[in-house]
Amino acid sequence: MKSRIPIMEWFSSNSNIDKVTISDLAVAIGEHGLVQLPSFQRDAVWNEQQIELLWDSMLRGYPVGSLIFSGTANFSRLNLTTRTLQNTSVTKAGEMRPIDSSTKYLIIDGQQRAIAVRLGHMAWVSGDKARLWIDIGTAAEAGAHRLFHVCNIKSPWGREATNYQISQAQLELAQGGSEEIFDRHNEKLLSLTWPLKAQCPVPVADFLTLYDGQKHNWHDLIPPEWPQERISQIMQLPIDRKALSEWHKRLSHFEIPIHLVREITSVEELGEAFERLNNQGTRMSQAELFFSGLKMHWPAAHDLVWQIYSDPATGRFLEPIDIVHAVVRLAAASDKQVQGDDVPELTLKDFKRLIGPSEATGSFLAKIKAYLAHEPQSEIGRFHAILRHAKAMLQYHPVENPRGLPLPALSLLSPKFWHTVVVWLDHNYEDKALISSDISKRNVLQQAIFDRLFVISTRKHRANTLAFGIAAKAIGIPFPSGLILRKYFATGIMASDFVFQTAATYAASLAKACDAKGDLFTINDIILLFWAQRESLHNWFQDYDPTLYFGSDDLPYDVDHLIAGSKFQHVRHRHPDFDWAFPHNQLHNSTGNLRIWPKHLNRADQDANLEYKGLLGERDEFFPEDDKYQAQIAYLKAKPFMLDTFGAIRAASAFAEEDVDLWREAAAMGDERNWIKKDRIGAVVKAITRRSVYLYEQIYRELEWESWGKFALKQTWFVDLSDSPIIGETDSKLMEIYVRIS
Template sequence: MKYFQYSDCETKNYFIFTLRQVGSWSGNVEDNAPGNRIKARVPSFQRGLVWEPQQIELLWDSIFRGFPIGSIVIIDRIKEQHDKSNPTHAKSEQTQESEVDTSHHILDGQQRCNAIAWGFVDPWKDGISNDVVLWLDLIPKSLLKNTTRKYLFRVATKAHPWGFHNGDEASILKVEQRKEFMGKVDNFKENFKKYDCEKLSYKFKEKYLSQNFNERPLPSLALPYYAEFPVPVFLLFRHFKEGKLDWDALAQEEWISFVESWAKEANKISDISKGEREIVESGLRKAEQCRLIALLVSNEGIENSIDNIEQIFQRLNGQGTPLDNEELIYSMIKAYWPEIEEIMNKLAKKPITDVRLVNLGIRIALTEESDQKIESQLTVDQIRKIFSKNPDKDIKDLEKRERIEKYFGSGELEKALIWIDESFLYEEKSRTYGLPAYLRSSIAWSSREVFAWLMLLAKRYQYISMSCEDKNTRRIIGLALVVHWFGIDKEKAINRLINESDLSSIKIADMNKNSDKRLVLVPLNITDLNEAFQLDENSSPEQLINWSSFWQGVVVRNKDGKEKKTDEQNESIGLFIEKLRQQQELLVYAQREYLEDAFKGFDPSNKLMWKGHNRPWDYDHILASEKLNGTGKGKREQLKFHEICKAWQQSIGNQVAVDFSFNRAAQDIDPIEKYKSVKIKGYNLKERGFDVFASDDELESFKLNLSDLQSKNDPLNPARSFVLANKKRLIKIYQEWYDNLQID
């Protein structure tokens, strides 16, 4: 089909592009279309990537089926704006690109354009991001049964190299499926040299074997879990000419040899039937014929008014994927002050995304030394007043902008982040009690008030790092985690701390005084916690039978299993224990030595890594839940102690944070062997703190199963033994945090 001549519509308010032309805007795709003088890029005030994997996959399914894919909105290049870094470029290439060839800026449709670009990008090309690969399964077979798709496009990301579920929702895979995938990675690596890989270049083999196979593989070095014969989409376009796919040329690509080797001869490109080939070629023809309409915003009257452009952007984006308030504020700031993005790009280490950091930084910049509380997050209207170039701006707004620009421009934000890391992060030889990097970032994600407090402390300490011996160092970490894990009104709790001159002497219970409601749940000391559970070796059958949940066992019933009167203090203890029993981050703190050593490359600032509560380790149950499953109504009456065992089976006392490689190796191994003899990365797990919270004898109690609870087998002793061993381990995990950080 003849390419559209742009000169034909110079006086009109729209342009029409091929998909390849849209892909060429990324700078990684060649486009030889005659008359192509348009280079549209994203202005710096645009938000980051927000499209979900299923949106990318379904967009390409629509393209291959000839469905309309909507339009985008562009404007002549905005002189006051820089170009946003391109998502297809590797991070090492994310310098400020030359903007001379940028002719237009994209006001609406950034995500659609990015999704299109991934279909033309070679993930093996130097300088290309390895965060995303777009595949097409050429032999989807039964995988398309429970979906509206005709084509099974597969998105794999750095966080999810195994891809996503094959349904329309593209949900994340289950833990068991991820383990299976990683097992295949291990097996493929071990047999790599045995496979018929003569078509693979030395560079390909070297890159594959140089991976750290204890971590996730790059998405370009493993095939999606739900796919029979996936091929990178850019390869299909490379060999599609004049309406036909050159299958012979495609078969010679080293990618194909890699796919065939991964499948262990289960599928070969020669196995693709004539009908399946026709379906692929039909989709490619429709993709080649697909056109994207770009509506052109007239510059008349708005070229020199960033206020109007910002308003247009907000209204356009209000119709698509909604921006949360932080994203909206950051976009507005970049519209009026584009240099902020360059400042953020230069930050060496980021515990969270730029969006969150900028919003926190603004609040700290506007908090005075004498203020009794941290400045609240600004509204959209307040940001517009502060950053707009209105000549009649209020003097107070001018002062606020100056303070914000000074805070960021002078490097105070970066100094604050460095201060937090140098003062509080775990160090193997010095600050052994410190925070694992994961917890530092979790605070920033889930408890922004707490992280803002740490940033304010950095400012008040004049960015001079706290020593390990400073009595306040442990105290600040402990207080931060108390509010993070057990805070009810975190903002008010933090504002109470701001007014304390001596943090080492503050009592956590005092934070609730003179307040009409509880601000934090007060951590119990070890003695009180042990007593609160009301469980010991003398616990009667009646008590254990009625201990159907933590709330029942702690709040509702006494040590005899009978109902008791509850009071405010007892309920407060119950609420605290409810939080405690499922606080998996206590495991992260207790196992900080192992996790910090095993996952040094984990990037907590990448929000994709957190999608679906994702992280590079798993929370493994010592006693698996299936060991206690399978009860019917008839059996349940015979299993008198089943409920208490199920309740404790789900607690952190029965969990360990372990990497996927351990979890794969440890399947079907009894608890003692699981934590005594399995070796990962050359060291014995027993030596790395896995069983420091349970002796071999105690681990014996975790070998419980349903038959042990049958009434004919005297179930009291195994049930009580499991519960007490679990309780003891939970308390030791808690004590590791409580004592190290001097919570009391």
Template structure:
């Protein structure tokens, strides 16, 4: 008597090209992602390593599918591998423009190249794959392939790209992937060309490969870090390598064998997914349990997955709400809390855990309100919030900075959404300024924004919500001082110039005296709450430490100060791409070179420490960043880019005097260095403070002094 297996179907296996077709031939595919899948999260080096494993014949694990209601398949486990496999077959030179956006969870698809004549490789690689992405069109380092290229290498690569007339215009992230190539390589070719030539053209594969490269690639402009193709052209070297016995015995055979590679696939019956409600514990889905050894899924992502499973038809609505500003998973998290507040008579909605959400989604009242918001005015609420934060034609906040605020301070964004939801009047220019002042001040200087929002939540409906009277509630009436007055720029500058520049007070001892203006301001919010003198001293020190440490490292303030430059140079940059990429299209450049203080003897402690302050940082494009030449003085670095670098006369006066590395004992030069950095730090702070009139909401000083 046989026992029927009610959960597992007969195992299947799929070839690599078939797996690639699930996304490359999206409209005809019978495999799709279920609602409870997540985004593509692998790093570039993981993609390169996977393909090295495949060519070497290493097993890469099995996939897991389930039958769907319409007899198609859902991919439950293996999306990262399946998508990485697809990259190897993806040929952007031969794909219709309308097909480019049909990958499961990527808008900007990377291109895989292979170096067919590498003189160096990592200790673990046999085949040197090179992945190029939108923000790294030159690829990554070859030996340390999880590291980005140096500034010098990136600039050299960009200069080579610019030699191609088609790459002359716009920032480098606008350069077409058809005109880029990996820089840290010897003889790179698109891997899809190699696969297509060898697998589709038995005897004429060499001629076909050379013809494809000649027709599709900008071969006359290809130069790499290790090969400028001066003695022999790119095509001549390509022909020479593919004619060699070494190539035939290694790369050719490995690619030829790809047709024999089958990925084993387990298929579970659809009934197993219907048992989801019976699951309990921290990870309440089959998908999460399967991926527990992989890149772990976050709570918000899982909540979004559960939502999509409950309302599959609303997936597009959610993605439209967030646009490119915010991940769909965060949209659901925020809208869920708005719904929760509404059904609980406007009370503060605590963050929902995965299990909380699973329970709530079973409640008809919550489920109905959530669905109503998603299908109704949530899109308008989010759109108003985004537009307010960007403040186009007014404060012109860079989109990348808005995204950072939303992603890094979701509690503050929730507060803004609730205010917009309740406020039916036209938002005035003055209210916009106050909103920006509040959100940025709390995001950059707040001590506990979750607690802060909880304290003011019930006041959101007040007409004077964006006022000092309301916004100061958390630090006037509570002893934990989760927010505090923002020091007036002139008071800050006066104190830092005296203490740091004149007296050379070291960072660890940098604390205003009891009779200073700064401490007097802090005392004004403490005296009514704390009676003991020692308590007051400890509290003022805690407030100052929090403020000065956050200011010292606050790079978003630099972006605010340089916002015109960021908008003009990088207006098209979208940081919502799902393929994990490492950084922005600008470099964070030290004006006084970091290499002049790191691991160096006889350096004044303040010179070393203040070199890391935001006063010494600027955002700068590759075209303008000359930091690879550390012999350049700050004067030479800044002389032609003062406006872009947010350099004012009161700091330029001192930058222009610095001609080289400053050693201990060079007291006048030490003062020039500290004066330049302290003044620029205060200028950056003042630009934000004055532009948004922060003092109106977060200062107890007289603003006309």
């Protein structure tokens, strides 16, 4: 795309304000990097809706605010670095580079709008992670519809597409042999998808460059990769050509004001201008301001943090800001001059206290550099190596860590829990045998699952600060899950009536609740399922990347009900106990009636009965090839599922073999909505509660919660220490640490 006004002519009248068309702006911020970001700018943060609304405003002629630039001539001598703009928030940030003659301006305010403008002018090529569409089918009635739609690798079918719409579109493409639609890592994905909420979507970049209403027809804008039947249907739509021509004219001539800040002569002045002026749109958080200040003093921090964030071996379970926060906490924990030895939240006040102006920068910044900068003869830094090890301690591996969690479950852990693990690793990193021991791995997993299950949200901040402090002092011993849990009880993190239940007492409490017609469940958390199904989930989602998915509805797995919710609705007949047993779907939605299942498999059978789901047949048998369940045979036997027997399906579902007959009675095959029999209601209650106990018991037994709980709740420190496998040979060191934290 050729710019009509060369960038060299911007502000040519010596005025501090100019107007440029959005196409000129897109060219300037493109690959040549005529307009770039200063080192301290944050990364792209706008979501799909914000991009769509900006383009909608420009089409309607609404003002979208001005951009603020600064010239680069004054900053070359200050060694200021810059980077090109991302295409969207889902693409990798550009690497820092010194200012050169090709860079004319820096964006001080307006980065998010500039990125959105650039996206609409980008002709999509294989590997691009986002695409902007305009719905020309709404031209005649634009005021009543969304006009623009973003498709990206997080939401390849557009924002707010329903599960039914997605499944139908995937089926349409799959019939044509396009299996890439299920793979968010596939570079061709966005050439196959389109926004399902649009009537007639076409790429904005093609609309701006190819459509003129005369030489080119709107039919030329339809992507040829689409299914032929869909193309034929769209070709029949009545499109308002006059409205399209008007749209093209408005967007081609839309101008954005740009202000030039000339009188800035130092990095501090530039940072002050940035903080003062960058107040439109999405405001920067205190943590982002901290990171910007760090990049201002040490521009290399940006690339080093992104190297960690982009590494599959760290898994993207910590966002760049969380990585910076972890490093700051480590630096504080190792710096005796830092008051409090912890920085539980990143704030601008903390930045000024710890790092300060550039001329005063000293030891604390040096400690941060020591964690992030590459170590001698290594391509990664100390923190990068520590975070890799933390992920390995938590992640399931059939040989190296069989008690670990599958990758999707790691995204359920809070960033600050990761901080607690890395501070312990940092302070014990030279002891390779200790940090790689099975005891340390078990203790880390004990704490991770317990925190997720039992520490309520209102107490998580205090619990984390306490746990971080204990882990920082636990030098020479396995990860101190026992000490942390003991302190939880001693300081009131756990509620006064909390009972660390054994599997037996948990089962008894459920039975008692059933008899009393009371609350049936004290634990209801998805992590129990992730744990029980960890081997299957590991096989199915080995490349899981949490940043590829847009919200819980977009994940590659579903939380599937074993007895579907539809079986509890619109019932034919009901026993008087029905409403007691299933109040507000409490029992139906409890963990005992759930499994984690691949989404496109679940979409095929989510409302089916247990027989249809393959959960009731003989262990070594399978659907006969002439059976009515032909659809299952095809997808269940294929890779990566490899489920070729009913026993394999049950094992993958964490479904106990000994309970098959009980579930068969609960399912009432062929009469699922008839609840007149009291025995059937009792079978459902018993089946679901037994499975809840089955799930809890696995964690309790395999992570040795009984000995862990006894240690944590022991009232006298000196009694029977030698009997606890948590302690082993390190009782004197534990004594010393316990005295320090008490």
